[in-house]
Amino acid sequence: MNRIKNIFLLLILGVVVMISCDDDNVNGFINPFEDVDYEALAISDNDSIVKFLSTHYYDTLNEEVRLIDAGQSSMFSDSENLKIKDVTSNDINYKLYVYITNIGEPNSSKGNPTKVDSVFISRNELPLLNNSISFDPLKENNQVWWNLLPTFDFVEENERPLLGAIEAFQFFKPGENITDDGPITYQNTGKGYIFMPSGIAYPSINYVPRQPINSLFDLIIVYKVELLDFVEDTDHDIDGTPSIEEDANGDENPRNDFSDPTNPNLPDYLNPNIR
Ligand SMILES: [Ca+2]
Numbered sequence: 001m002n003r004i005k006n007i008f009l010l011l012i013l014g015v016v017v018m019i020s021c022d023d024d025n026v027n028g029f030i031n032p033f034e035d036v037d038y039e040a041l042a043i044s045d046n047d048s049i050v051k052f053l054s055t056h057y058y059d060t061l062n063e064e065v066r067l068i069d070a071g072q073s074s075m076f077s078d079s080e081n082l083k084i085k086d087v088t089s090n091d092i093n094y095k096l097y098v099y100i101t102n103i104g105e106p107n108s109s110k111g112n113p114t115k116v117d118s119v120f121i122s123r124n125e126l127p128l129l130n131n132s133i134s135f136d137p138l139k140e141n142n143q144v145w146w147n148l149l150p151t152f153d154f155v156e157e158n159e160r161p162l163l164g165a166i167e168a169f170q171f172f173k174p175g176e177n178i179t180d181d182g183p184i185t186y187q188n189t190g191k192g193y194i195f196m197p198s199g200i201a202y203p204s205i206n207y208v209p210r211q212p213i214n215s216l217f218d219l220i221i222v223y224k225v226e227l228l229d230f231v232e233d234t235d236h237d238i239d240g241t242p243s244i245e246e247d248a249n250g251d252e253n254p255r256n257d258f259s260d261p262t263n264p265n266l267p268d269y270l271n272p273n274i275r
Pocket residue numbers: 246247248249250251252253254255256257
């Protein structure tokens with residue numbers, strides 16, 4: 001009997017030791033990002049983006065971003081085309097920079113998408129490093145439909161919309177659909193560049209043990225982006241009320257409204273019983 005008691009005590013001890021180690025060391029795992037100072041990173045990222053925009057200009061003839069070499073007017077001083085937006089994430093304030101090169105000319109009455117509309121985009125993604133960006137031309141025309149709100153559909157990790165991008169599409173208009181018999185084709189699309197501080201791109205702040213480490217974690221991400229089309233008044237649960245209006249608490253975020261007491265974990269925009 002005593003032996004069984006001892007084994008039992010040892011088991012309890014083992015559990016206590018495991019739990020006490022659990023905070024920063026799960027079964028020998030140490031979070032490599034636990035010392036990252038995200039507030040300091042927000043400040044240095046902003047400095048780096050402002051430096052880039054202040055030392056580069058948009059060459060309209062060749063349609064590319066270039067280093068200022070002969071007194072050209074910087075992207076930062078181009079207040080007509082540079083949009084700056086405050087975005088808060090994880091209680092940290094960020095500035096998102098969107099540089100518009102073509103506003104977009106749809107052949108319909110479509111205006112700008114909201115941040116919950118489904119968008120058809122093309123994007124070329126890369127980090128901003130050492131005051132330089134170099135796009136891989138092989139990644140041009142990377143077209144994808146993005147649901148800007150989560151749905152029941154599974155989406156690959158690298159196809160999930162970044163918060164910075166979600167907040168940027170509202171500055172663009174879509175293009176003109178000129179599809180004839182062939183593939184879907186657009187012209188006069190909305191085009192530009194999105195400069196996302198790391199905290200609203202791929203932050204490591206939500207890192208969980210054993211998650212693969214993304215090589216773009218905590219880096220400034222730039223999108224060269226094109227808005228081809230979007231679904232006006234996107235209605236995810238097809239209940240007749242656009243998702244943007246399924247916002248019971250009025251904070252412009254339909255992700256946090258759960259009005260159905262019989263289904264308290266289902267957001268209203270995915271719940272056809274709530275309109
Ligand atoms: Ca809401």
